Amino acid sequence: MLTxxxxxxxxxxxxxxxxxxxxxxxLAASVGKLxxxxxxxxxxxxxxxxxxxxxxxxxxxLVAAELWLAGWLLxxxxxxxMLLSLLLLGTLTAILAWRYFTHSVxxxxxxxxAARPVSQYDLLRNVLVVGINGAYFALAxxxxxxxxxxxxxxxxxxIVCVATISLHDIAILAKAD
Numbered sequence: 001m002l003t004x005x006x007x008x009x010x011x012x013x014x015x016x017x018x019x020x021x022x023x024x025x026x027l028a029a030s031v032g033k034l035x036x037x038x039x040x041x042x043x044x045x046x047x048x049x050x051x052x053x054x055x056x057x058x059x060x061x062l063v064a065a066e067l068w069l070a071g072w073l074l075x076x077x078x079x080x081x082m083l084l085s086l087l088l089l090g091t092l093t094a095i096l097a098w099r100y101f102t103h104s105v106x107x108x109x110x111x112x113x114a115a116r117p118v119s120q121y122d123l124l125r126n127v128l129v130v131g132i133n134g135a136y137f138a139l140a141x142x143x144x145x146x147x148x149x150x151x152x153x154x155x156x157x158x159i160v161c162v163a164t165i166s167l168h169d170i171a172i173l174a175k176a177d
Contacts, residue, residue: 008143013153015139018132020157021164022085023073025129028165030066032112033059040109047106048099079140086133093126111165121168128164 033040037059044055065088072081096118099106106118110126145153163170 008141009145011139012141012143012145013149015136015141016145016150016153017157017160018136018139019073019078019082020154021160022082022129022133022136023070024158024161025164026066026070026073026085028161029111030063030070033063033066033109036109036112039115040112043107043109047103047108048095082133082136086130089126089133090130093130096126097123119168121171125164125167128167132160
């Protein structure tokens with residue numbers, strides 16, 4: 001059994017991993033959208049039924065929100081930016097799932113992959129991301145970690161981030177064997 005001090009440190013470490021993971025995922029999502037910005041804006045209209053004029057406003061607003069939240073979290077923000085991230089990611093996941101189940105082909109450009117339609121693995125990825133974000137609140141501690149521990153948390157979060165973003169490709173490769 002963990003001692004109370006060790007338990008508190010572990011919870012703080014895991015919450016730091018969750019915070020960095022969400023920050024890096026938001027950063028990767030915004031950069032991916034910027035890399036294929038025209039496709040992203042077009043997908044808002046074609047896959048999500050957003051009128052083209054509204055898509056031209058919604059696209060930069062979503063990219064800006066993701067960049068802003070990522071920067072805030074990487075700069076040390078905690079409770080409020082994680083709550084805003086949870087609201088953003090939860091809403092986007094709900095909309096994506098609704099469109100996925102009510103339309104045959106949906107392209108979201110979540111991380112810049114505009115040509116590939118959304119798969120069940122993409123939905124799973126989004127649910128996992130919302131779960132990671134929600135887990136932060138179950139784990140959030142006021143304990144300050146050392147710089148070395150924080151860097152370790154950021155590194156582990158980067159690994160989780162890459163695996164999460166690549167979930168579709170990982171699952172397809174795993175099925176091929």
